Amino acid sequence: MKQTIESLPLVKEITDVLQQLGIKEVNPAYSTGLVWGGHEGRSTRTITSPADGNTIATVNMANADDYDQVVQTAQEAFKVWRKTPAPKRGEVVRQIGDRLRKHKEALGKLVSYEMGKIYQEGLGEVQEMIDICDFAVGLSRQLHGFTMHSERPQHRMYEQYHPLGIVGVISAFNFPVAVWSWNAMLAAVCGDVIIWKPSEKTPLTGVACQHIIREVLTENELPEGIFNLIIGDAEIGSLMSHDKRVPLVSATGSTHMGKKVGEAVGARLGKSLLELGGNNAIILTENADLEMALRAIVFGAVGTCGQRCTSTRRLIIHENIYDQVKERLLKVYPNLPIGHPLDSTTLIGPLIDKDAVNAFSNALEKVQQEGGTLLTGGEVLSGDGFETGTYVKPAIVEAENHYEMVQEETFAPILYLIKYSGEVENAIEIQNGVRQGLSSAIFSTSLLETEAFLSHWGSDCGIANVNIGTSGAEIGGAFGGEKETGGGRESGSDAWKVYMRRQTNTINYSRELPLAQGIKFDIMD
The missing domain is CATH 3.40.605.10 (Aldehyde Dehydrogenase; Chain A, domain 1)
Structure with a gap:
């Protein structure tokens, strides 16, 4: 660090x-x-x-x-x-x-x-x-x-x-x-x-x-x-x-x-x-390429110190790979370099101000009161290089989708781990079960799972990605989301x-004046 x-x-x-x-x-x-x-x-x-x-x-x-x-x-x-x-x-x-x-x-x-x-x-x-x-x-x-x-x-x-x-x-x-x-x-x-x-x-x-x-x-x-x-x-x-x-x-x-x-x-x-607002989720099915997924998860969750509208806030993981994914993340998070944003070795800079830091700390406190388990991070850093009080350690929390804090967008680096079982439709239901609808992603090598995710009964977000994360949209596509994200593009x-x-324009280049729908309205003898 x-x-x-x-x-x-x-x-x-x-x-x-x-x-x-x-x-x-x-x-x-x-x-x-x-x-x-x-x-x-x-x-x-x-x-x-x-x-x-x-x-x-x-x-x-x-x-x-x-x-x-x-x-x-x-x-x-x-x-x-x-x-x-x-x-x-x-x-x-x-x-x-x-x-x-x-x-x-x-x-x-x-x-x-x-x-x-x-x-x-x-x-x-x-x-x-x-x-x-x-x-x-x-x-x-x-x-x-x-x-x-x-x-x-x-x-x-x-x-x-x-x-x-x-x-x-x-x-x-x-x-x-x-x-x-x-x-x-x-x-x-x-x-x-x-x-x-x-x-x-x-x-x-x-x-x-x-x-x-x-x-x-x-x-x-x-x-x-x-x-x-x-x-x-x-x-x-x-x-x-x-x-x-x-x-x-x-x-x-x-x-x-x-x-x-x-x-x-x-x-x-x-x-x-x-x-x-966004409350973006990545779904990891049993068929996910975890090496690729982990890179996308970490960038999505901690990039810009969690202050992107497309930041990854929820990770919905199949129960059969849940412990493996959690273990991998807990090895990566403590070693993420936090520091001055102009230092070339830094990957995580500060939050914008102390109000954002307070929102981060309050969200972690509240989600734990609701039953969530803080697995790592959550500290506000102090001391040499961190005197501003705007630097925090990104947090990982085991949680359930219905928790009030999980339903909210906290503009800070908090990643909620949520377990699902059964078919991919169950994961999609969890993902869609929030008020926001900006960005979403699934990691899977199964065509059946990815096509279900992209179908009209799949992700309800304005952005739906397969085998890439929720963050980092290109300018060629229309950007925006549904529900409380606002509907703009x-x-x-x-x-x-x-x-x-x-503007719709109609030009008559005849010498007659027929009306649409065959209506007759003659005023001349």
Whole structure:
């Protein structure tokens, strides 16, 4: 276990990163892509790293007037951007992707230092941004509609898609830039303009992205208001959710937060795209390849210190291999390297803050009161290198699926071991027996078992994987889940359609005016 980072020239390293990405000691409250505003007279928030407790920078927090200014600027930009040909919009996104490549290492380090995920995961998050830019560039030439035959002679029918207008994006701390890019780059090639409210816990990566985008907008002589950033607390999110000028709000976060957003947007008959909680399970049948499965289980359970919406939280194991799997995990867990996320030997960084640590400890206490058995981990680390109180040892708990804490999503590295017997359908019933429905996986070499898992009576999740874990989705597929996960879909496949309004068109190229369904309605002699 790594307990010190004295070998790293960290102070200079982070200082260089902040300078390269344009992060100041105090940063403005909002950006309209070209212009920064909200420099003075606002409340402030100091951003510290969960890795070592050091101050990174301070941000001004936007107020209602700032929000209104951003919305008005975005409305004007939409009038220009929607008339820009989609392939030209794609060219702008391509340039953003290239600029992200240039700053990949620096931005990856900032993601790691501000959020706490290890550097390799920080790099992976920036790569997701680059990948979605590439995807969006191709999409800009494929915003296709559909043609269908009319029942009326000499009539043509087709469907087409038009941009919505302003897309509001509320992102979470655990993926401070990737999820924004999933929304923003697709919305941009669709002709929309974007207002991004990052998590108030990790706003500096948002500031850095705005500086990168500003270079591209300036070089292409584009107006301000296409890509906007506003830093604020829940009040700003509420303003956006209730604002009729924002036809779509995409929100990522807790189910509690998502319900508030969904209710507010729904009350004004707007559109919401919700990516909320997950309570993801891996099923291990008797036919599982355990060597492969164990790698997926450990990454899924402890990667990002359990702070992914796709983190593996439940392991549903056939009784005939249960003891073997438990023994293997109990050998691996105590030796997992915990430490500073920028240390190359670290696999597990800190939780985001002490509130998350308290939630971790409280969940372990409560599940044991319900009858669960803590097998390993659960300690909050202290001492040299762990003075922040944000580092914990990942925990494994024997439990039953009906326990209240097992039914909840604790955003921390807790893995519940659950035993099943009989056929795979019994395991699937356990997996589906929670309120969330994001990601799921099965490890089996049996075609009968895996096809049952993928069938319409199988996994009820938006993501169902075979012989890979629950975490680490590619951008090519639509990402999202069912039930209390919110039902939204982002990123690949045809997720782009949510950022557009659908229109059915009928063209009459005859000199007659027949009505559909053969209706006769003659008003002329």
